[in-house]
Amino acid sequence: xxxxxxxxxxxxxxxxxxxxxxxxxxxxxxxxxxxxxxxxxxxxxxxxxxxxxxxxxxxxxxxxxxxxxxxxxxxxxxxxxxxxxxxxxxxxxxxxxxxxxxxxxxxxxxxxxxxxxxxxxxxxxxxxxxxxxxxxxxxxxxxxxxxxxxxxxxxxxxxxxxxxxxxxxxxxxxxxxxxxxxxxxxxxxxxxxxxxxxxxxxxxxxxxxxxxxxxxxxxxxxxxxxxxxxxxxxxxxxxxxxxxxxxxxxxxxxxxxxxxxxxxxxxxxxxxxxxxxxxxxxxxxxxxxxxxxxxxxxxxxxxxxxxxxxxxxxxxxxxxxxxxxxxxxxxxxxxxxxxxxxxxxxxxxxxxxxxxxxxxxxxxxxxxxxxxxxxxxxxxxxxxxxxxxxxxxxxxxxxxxxxxxxxxxxxxxxxxxxxxxxxxxxxxxxxxxxxxxxxxxxxxxxxxx
Amino acid sequence: xxxxxxxxxxxxxxxxxxxxxxxxxxxxxxxxxxxxxxxxxxxxxxxxxxxxxxxxxxxxxxxxxxxxxxxxxxxxxxxxxxxxxxxxxxxxxxxxxxxxxxxxxxxxxxxxxxxxxxxxxxxxxxxxxxxxxxxxxxxxxxxxxxxxxxxxxxxxxxxxxxxxxxxxxxxxxxxxxxxxxxxxxxxxxxxxxxxxxxxxxxxxxxxxxxxxxxxxxxxxxxxxxxxxxxx
Numbered sequence: 277x278x279x280x281x282x283x284x285x286x287x288x289x290x291x292x293x294x295x296x297x298x299x300x301x302x303x304x305x306x307x308x309x310x311x312x313x314x315x316x317x318x319x320x321x322x323x324x325x326x327x328x329x330x331x332x333x334x335x336x337x338x339x340x341x342x343x344x345x346x347x348x349x350x351x352x353x354x355x356x357x358x359x360x361x362x363x364x365x366x367x368x369x370x371x372x373x374x375x376x377x378x379x380x381x382x383x384x385x386x387x388x389x390x391x392x393x394x395x396x397x398x399x400x401x402x403x404x405x406x407x408x409x410x411x412x413x414x415x416x417x418x419x420x421x422x423x424x425x426x427x428x429x430x431x432x433x434x435x436x437x438x439x440x441x442x443x444x445x446x447x448x449x450x451x452x453x454x455x456x457x458x459x460x461x462x463x464x465x466x467x468x469x470x471x472x473x474x475x476x477x478x479x480x481x482x483x484x485x486x487x488x489x490x491x492x493x494x495x496x497x498x499x500x501x502x503x504x505x506x507x508x509x510x511x512x513x514x515x516x517x518x519x520x521x522x523x524x525x526x527x528x529x530x531x532x533x534x535x536x537x538x539x540x541x542x543x544x545x546x547x548x549x550x551x552x553x554x555x556x557x558x559x560x561x562x563x564x565x566x567x568x569x570x571x572x573x574x575x576x577x578x579x580x581x582x583x584x585x586x587x588x589x590x591x592x593x594x595x596x597x598x599x600x601x602x603x604x605x606x607x608x609x610x611x612x613x614x615x616x617x618x619x620x621x622x623x624x625x626x627x628x629x630x631x632x633x634x635x636x637x638x639x640x641x642x643x644x645x646x647x648x649x650x651x652x653x654x655x656x657x658x659x660x661x662x663x664x665x666x667x668x669x670x671x672x673x674x675x676x677x678x679x680x681x682x683x684x685x686x687x688x689x690x691x692x693x694x695x696x697x698x699x700x701x702x703x704x705x706x707x708x709x710x711x712x713x714x715x716x717x718x719x720x721x722x723x724x725x
Numbered sequence: 726x727x728x729x730x731x732x733x734x735x736x737x738x739x740x741x742x743x744x745x746x747x748x749x750x751x752x753x754x755x756x757x758x759x760x761x762x763x764x765x766x767x768x769x770x771x772x773x774x775x776x777x778x779x780x781x782x783x784x785x786x787x788x789x790x791x792x793x794x795x796x797x798x799x800x801x802x803x804x805x806x807x808x809x810x811x812x813x814x815x816x817x818x819x820x821x822x823x824x825x826x827x828x829x830x831x832x833x834x835x836x837x838x839x840x841x842x843x844x845x846x847x848x849x850x851x852x853x854x855x856x857x858x859x860x861x862x863x864x865x866x867x868x869x870x871x872x873x874x875x876x877x878x879x880x881x882x883x884x885x886x887x888x889x890x891x892x893x894x895x896x897x898x899x900x901x902x903x904x905x906x907x908x909x910x911x912x913x914x915x916x917x918x919x920x921x922x923x924x925x926x927x928x929x930x931x932x933x934x935x936x937x938x939x940x941x942x943x944x945x946x947x948x949x950x951x952x953x954x955x956x
Binding site: 277278280281282285286289609610612613614615616617618619620621623715716717720 | 777780783785786805806809810811812813814818820824825826828829833837838840841842843844845847848891
């Protein structure tokens with residue numbers, strides 16, 4: 277009982293305890309804020325990549341694509357764990373305004389708007405056709421004109437708050453799209469001055485996936501039109517990828533494994549057929565694997581951040597160690613007195629570890645409370661800083677990030693608090709053991725006082 | 726005198742300390758025996774080993790050689806837990822510099838030895854009784870008005886009286902006092918000695934270390950320590 281009383285008195289009656297408490301609170305505050313923001317960014321980035329891809333893809337990075345995709349899509353669609361399947365053409369094109377000779381390179385996605393929206397979050401990325409994504413390529417006023425959907429950053433600008441300047445009545449602006457069709461063997465399908473396919477498409481919508489590399493580089497065309505442009509109709513119809521969405525509750529890894537088995541069987545059945553040589557290049561990937569180039573960088577940054585916070589934790593341990601070393605060196609008399617009245621070495625250790633645990637609990641509670649308060653207001657604070665001083669964490673005219681993530685993860689809070697308490701205990705162990713080993717006759721000597 | 730009469734006895738106690746590179750022999754075969762109810766003063770010059778002998782009697786230190794028996798039991802044969810219990814229940818220590826804990830008030834300092842062996846629940850059950858005894862002791866040493874004061878708010882004499890109260894809270898069989906008046910003026914020191922005499926008259930066994938012959942005369946018996954041995 278006296279250990280509890282003394283530990284609490286040491287905690288709130290000694291100024292140096294408040295310094296240690298402030299150090300713990302500050303470390304916890306920093307970790308909670310940065311982890312929440314970073315986790316939010318990484319989680320958001322992964323969600324957007326998942327939305328963009330669907331659960332699983334079957335296909336090839338080759339611009340030639342692969343044959344028999346319709347047959348496999350039909351088989352996959354029948355599986356009880358598959359919700360929807362859609363083929364996609366992926367290639368590279370030149371796009372330019374009809375009135376200008378200038379053009380830019382872009383990534384082409386040939387999609388069936390309705391099917392692609394069922395498999396991915398494509399429909400929700402549209403601005404004008406969000407309610408009916410099946411009509412994403414329809415032009416208002418003229419249903420016969422071929423439409424295009426374009427990554428929002430290729431089409432319109434943003435203000436400093438990250439809001440796009442959408443035109444409420446957009447014009448059906450024409451863009452010429454040029455592609456070099458390839459044969460099934462990867463050679464140019466045409467020769468001479470007519471080696472490229474060019475067709476004019478009209479603006480129908482913008483897609484805002486939230487992925488900078490997609491919104492700033494991708495133009496979406498109707499699947500059939502894209503297939504023709506890329507020369508993927510002869511000698512047999514080809515597609516680049518088949519995107520698959522699993523039914524709710526299906527484990528993505530398990531679903532992908534089943535699709536792999538399904539593809540293996542399909543490949544064995546088709547490998548001798550006409551134009552089947554392209555099937556050997558096909559792979560089955562989960563969405564994370566498919567988007568690994570984008571996600572890996574973020575995950576590396578997150579891992580580095582974790583490592584840095586490990587160092588912050590070590591700093592906390594060191595601070596607590598120094599504080600306890602100082603406190604205990606000022607408390608040798610107390611230790612001698614306690615031992616002279618029958619306290620054991622274990623009692624002394626428990627007393628100072630209790631003190632450390634109290635420091636950890638209160639310090640991390642203050643840090644977590646401060647972190648929560650800061651995170652709840654982080655966007656308001658950033659808005660105020662922007663209005664007053666023009667400061668933004670990210671330039672919204674450049675980065676596809678809206679609000680600063682501030683959703684708290686309870687598990688993370690529990691882990692951070694636990695680590696802070698452990699760090700305090702770790703920092704206090706050596707000084708406490710040293711104190712416990714002190715001999716009362718030595719520390720109570722007149723010359724030691 | 727039969728063996729059973731002694732509450733504490735030390736035989737052939739040796740103790741040395743390392744001071745820098747030199748080994749200093751403080752006790753060189755000291756013998757002492759104290760009967761129940763005695764008030765014994767140990768006197769000697771500075772550095773004669775008085776405090777060292779007292780620390781060994783109170784199990785705050787271990788002898789290099791020799792035997793210390795408390796009520797016939799050899800302290801050398803006691804384990805760590807038994808020695809803690811011995812220091813807590815059998816012995817009450819009074820130091821020259823009072824050694825009160827600054828974070829606790831006077832009453833809390835006095836009842837601290839009673840709190841040491843108690844767990845949270847054990848303390849809950851005996852708290853009221855212990856506090857009552859603590860207040861009685863404070864009244865006995867004339868500090869009943871100072872119960873909630875902090876040590877720094879007390880005079881030297883009051884602090885020493887509080888330290889005596891703390892030494893008595895567990896009703897120890899032996900009170901060890903190390904220069905209890907050494908840090909006090911003569912009037913205040915006299916008050917402390919009167920308190921010790923009163924306790925002794927009530928049956929408390931006391932062993933007091935002092936370098937002052939006038940203080941020693943207040944005890945019932947004086948033992949002189951010189952050159953590490955009892956003369």
